[in-house]
Amino acid sequence: MSLSPAFLDELRARTSLSALIGKTTKLQKAGREFRGCCPFHNEKTPSFYVNDDKGFYHCFGCSAHGDAIRWMTDQRGLPFIDAVKELAQSAGLEMPATDPRAAKKAERQKGLHEAMEDAAAFFTEQLHGIAGADARAVLEKRGISAETARTFGFGFAPDARNRLRTALKSYGDAMLVEAGLLIQVEGKEPYDRFRGRLMIPIRDPRGRVIAFGGRIIGDGEPKYLNSPDTPLFDKGRTLYNLDRAAPASRKSARAIVVEGYMDVVALAQAGIGEAVAPLGTALTEAQLERLWRMVDVPIVCLDGDAAGQKAAMRAAHRALPMLAPGKSLAFVTLPDGQDPDDLVRSKGAAPMEKLLAETQPLVDRLWQAELAAEPLDTPEQRAGLKQRLADLIRPITDASVKYEYQAEFRRRFDAHFSPQRRPFVPFEKRTGGKRPAGRSGWQPALPVTEDAKKVHAAGIDRVLAKAVLAGLIRHPAEIARHMEVLGSLRLADGALGRLFEAVVDLAVEEQALDSTRLVTILARSGLGDVAGELLRADTMPYSFTQKSADPVRAQADLDEAIAILVARPEVDMMLADATSAMQSRFTDDAFERQVALVREKQALELRLANLVQANEDARALGPEEN
Structure with a gap:
């Protein structure tokens, strides 16, 4: 049986090394890694690290090092092929069948890696030779030091059609074409793909050369030329x-x-x-x-x-x-x-x-x-x-x-x-003179409306309260999060008020209450009809009243609605007081206060409108996208 490098790489990628090692060795999270006492030698202070991203373990005490397969062979004592079979079964991978063609392909891929490494060595050698003077000048002009050039493996491809082909002739033209190093045109001899270019090796995560990028020396197009996709390079x-x-x-x-x-x-x-x-x-x-x-x-x-x-x-x-x-x-x-x-x-x-x-x-x-x-x-x-x-x-x-x-x-x-608040300008400056007599009779820009008076008297917006109550019945787990606020709200007398108090009381008594059980208990208390009417009100324009709404969106929208429900009576009452003060006696401070409260009231109305719009937008997306 032949196991290709690609199969083994896929096996390692599908195996959680920390989970594998954690079956027999106690590990603790340490940043992006896992840490524990080394299973290969006796120690009291943990020096054994497992890195899932890199796919290896390492002990700084005894230098034990390896991947998932090495763990199975060294720590479990399994033969190599048995270790691979066990890991493949856990990862849901089928073992490759015994196939001469697969063995030939694996050998060819191994040959491709070797060809790429030899090509990189050839290009590096050319960079430091006579022909590489212009390429070295480019590196020097760009401020790239000799050490950096060595670190990144810079090279030079001579401006000739067959220099690389000749240097790597032992691999054969077919393999060099497959590696992307030669270009094959039907009916003609293959020739070097990269010519007259500064060469930059491209490596895989394991540091193996799999492709090249070539930068033109001087003028020409394309400025950069990359290897084509190959069995090694995507x-x-x-x-x-x-x-x-x-x-x-x-x-x-x-x-x-x-x-x-x-x-x-x-x-x-x-x-x-x-x-x-x-x-x-x-x-x-x-x-x-x-x-x-x-x-x-x-x-x-x-x-x-x-x-x-x-x-x-x-x-x-x-x-x-x-x-x-x-x-x-x-x-x-x-x-x-x-x-x-x-x-x-x-x-x-x-x-x-x-x-x-x-x-x-x-x-x-x-x-x-x-x-x-x-x-x-x-x-x-x-x-x-x-x-x-x-x-x-x-x-x-x-x-x-x-x-x-x-x-x-x-x-x-x-x-x-939203309208931006303008800085307050005193009346005298706006008119250029003194305030005229009889100013105490000045009327505010926004008189108290009948609706505001009703809200002030009732203490709460009944329409919004119905929606919130429906949302609490649909999502009773949210009651505990708002208990302090909800307990202070004043609802008008009648069935709605009794239902509100019953819902809060039941949630206090039973923390794990779900919607179905809550409705059942309410029905026994004679409040089932009122609760059922609220839950059937699909025309309510809020996500938290809808049975099919996304739970995350419903929770956030319900939070916002409760905040508005609590804030609106306070704002309305303060605005009524400010308006009354303005009607009796105009002052700059009173005017500023009234303007601020009007804007605050508008902001609350806008927030409420946004909840409605959000629900409409979500419904417009449809059930598959919502």
Whole structure:
């Protein structure tokens, strides 16, 4: 039986090393790793670490080191093939069948890795020879030191059609074509793909060369030429410098996405080693997933020009369906026309570190982009912004994250377009003279309405109270969270008031009450009809009154409704008092107080309207997307 490197890599990726080792060794979380006493030697102080991201264990006491397969062979004492079989069964992988073709393919892949390593050595040798003088001059001009060039394995491809082909002829043309090192045109001899270029090796997470990027020396197009996709290299799943950035990221607790090779190299030379770059494409889903395995909030730091910022927005949009609680993106905007390479070469690491310390959250980047997309002077244009924001968050699959974006965009929209409070100007300054006689008879801008008087007298808005009460019956677990506030509310006499008191009392007596049991108990108390009428009122325009509403959204909306329910009577009463004071005697302080209370009342009305709008927006999305 032949086990290909690809199969073994997949087996390691599917195996949670901490879970495997934790079956027999006690482990504790230690940052991004797990720690315990080493099972390979006797110790009292833990020095044995397990790293799931990297897929290895290591003991700093006895130097035991290995992956999941090594654990099974060294600690469990299993033969290699038995260890693989047991791990494959746990991971749900089928063992490869005995197949001469599979063995041949594995051998060929092994040969591809060796060919790529030999090609890298050839390019490095050429860089330091006579032919590499111009390439060395490019590195020197860009401020790349000899040590950095060695670290990243820079090389040079001579400007000739067969130099690499001749140097690696032992592998045969077919393998070199498959590795992407030669170009095969039908009916003609294969020839070197990379010619007259500064060569940059691209490595997999294990540090093996799998592809190359070639930068033109002097003028010419394309400026950068990458290897094609091969059995070793999938550019949509590969991040340049991941092998070096991953360990650096664990130390710094951040991962930075930049645009190109030279940005990565310049940052590393400046001491910022946790940078990676996509390979000539926008960030893909696979690359985002890999970044999120490193840190919860990777930093996207693309060039400051228009193209770079468009690429940043493409990354933002691509990330939306994949967002999860705690998992997001942050953004750094570089000075216009600069890239990280320019910045650190001209000013050092300090300005870059300052930018990285002041990142912009994903929600800010999205909001600002939509705000600047079109004019917002008319009601129709503002409605268009609302629609764009709704469309923007529709792809988010995580219900709690989607709701938070909906709520945040509503809040920002309201804050941006609500009337701004103007600074108070005393009457004398507004008129340029003294206040005229008889001013005490001045009428307020907003007289007390009959509705306000009724609310003031009753103490609470009965319509909103009905909705809140329906929400509490649907979600009785929320009663305990608001017990102090709910107990102080005054409802009018009658069935609604009795039902309110009964619901609160029952929740106090039985903490684990669910909606069905609550309704049953209410029915025994003669309040079943009133409760049933509230629950059947699907016309109520709030999410927490709807049976099929998302629980996360319903809880948050119910919190908001209760806050408004409590605040409105107080605001109405204070506004009535302020208005009465203004009618009897005008003063600047009284005027300011009345204006402030009017705005506070308007803000509460707006918050209530937003709850209704949120429910309508959610229903418009439909059951599959809501």
